[in-house]
Amino acid sequence: MEQLQVGDVTITWLNGGVTHLDGGAMFGVVPKPLWSKKYPCNEHNQIELRTDPLLLQVDGKHLLIESGIGNGKLSEKQKRNFGVTEESNVEQSLQKLGLTPNDIDFILMTHMHFDHACGLTKWEGERLVSVFPNAQIVTSQVEWDEMRQPNIRSRNTYWKENWEAIAGQVVTFEQKTEIVSGIKMVHTGGHSDGHSIVLIESNGETVVHLADLMPTHAHQNVLWVLAYDDYPMTSIAQKQKWIPYATEKGAWFSFYHDAYYRALKWNENGEIIASVMRNR
Numbered sequence: 001m002e003q004l005q006v007g008d009v010t011i012t013w014l015n016g017g018v019t020h021l022d023g024g025a026m027f028g029v030v031p032k033p034l035w036s037k038k039y040p041c042n043e044h045n046q047i048e049l050r051t052d053p054l055l056l057q058v059d060g061k062h063l064l065i066e067s068g069i070g071n072g073k074l075s076e077k078q079k080r081n082f083g084v085t086e087e088s089n090v091e092q093s094l095q096k097l098g099l100t101p102n103d104i105d106f107i108l109m110t111h112m113h114f115d116h117a118c119g120l121t122k123w124e125g126e127r128l129v130s131v132f133p134n135a136q137i138v139t140s141q142v143e144w145d146e147m148r149q150p151n152i153r154s155r156n157t158y159w160k161e162n163w164e165a166i167a168g169q170v171v172t173f174e175q176k177t178e179i180v181s182g183i184k185m186v187h188t189g190g191h192s193d194g195h196s197i198v199l200i201e202s203n204g205e206t207v208v209h210l211a212d213l214m215p216t217h218a219h220q221n222v223l224w225v226l227a228y229d230d231y232p233m234t235s236i237a238q239k240q241k242w243i244p245y246a247t248e249k250g251a252w253f254s255f256y257h258d259a260y261y262r263a264l265k266w267n268e269n270g271e272i273i274a275s276v277m278r279n280r
Helices: 023-027 032-038 076-081 090-096 114-120 141-148 164-169 232-248
Strands: 003-006 009-013 018-022 046-050 054-058 061-065 106-108 121-124 127-130 136-140 170-173 176-180 183-187 196-202 205-209 252-254 261-266 272-277
Touching (some): 003 205, 003 252, 018 023, 114 121, 127 164, 136 164, 141 170
Parallel strands (some): 205 252
Antiparallel strands (some): 003 009, 018 046, 121 127, 176 183
């Protein structure tokens, strides 16, 4: 498991499973000859996208960013459609660190699309139960509202199986919130109306987790946004705000979906100057 130390915060990437989604959908209107130079695809035009939660450990607290794709949650048809070749092993990853799901204090849900939220619940016999029973699950109020009452477009990704069993654990916020000292969530919209990012600051070091505003390193260009984005112009505006912010601070960019980089730093010319590669 790859790790990154940022001030007093230890970040560890857990094994949350993997999907393979259509490259055209992931890069929107960008032509394939351009995006495929930066992020390869298979013979089906699919690109590999991890769903690996980030474990943050600081001041005796354990926080997750996202929950993985879950285990035993998807039908064979869904696994085929979403290109799932590996389901979550989050509990096993935690075990290697001497932890259990009961040790997780907070789960920071940037949004609650299925590939981020399936890992929140699991089947126990005939009913779904919380995987992390002691955790506060934090998401924006806008996201939580749409999760429970999706529209005609979003109902394909907001599933009751992922929220009904954990409804009593959910804590919402409006514009921004500080979870523990130095770890904040900021509502941005864009990818979904309720989408948020995570900012981590400790001892003068910074991580900016843009979640699905920039799901992979290949989405560095502010105009390269997803066909899945509900509000693409908002995504562009937020990237225009936060990418320069992070670059000027010499911050790390961290990823949940990237199959190649766990985190990296860019200089002002857009060149990679530091990175944590995924062990493939």
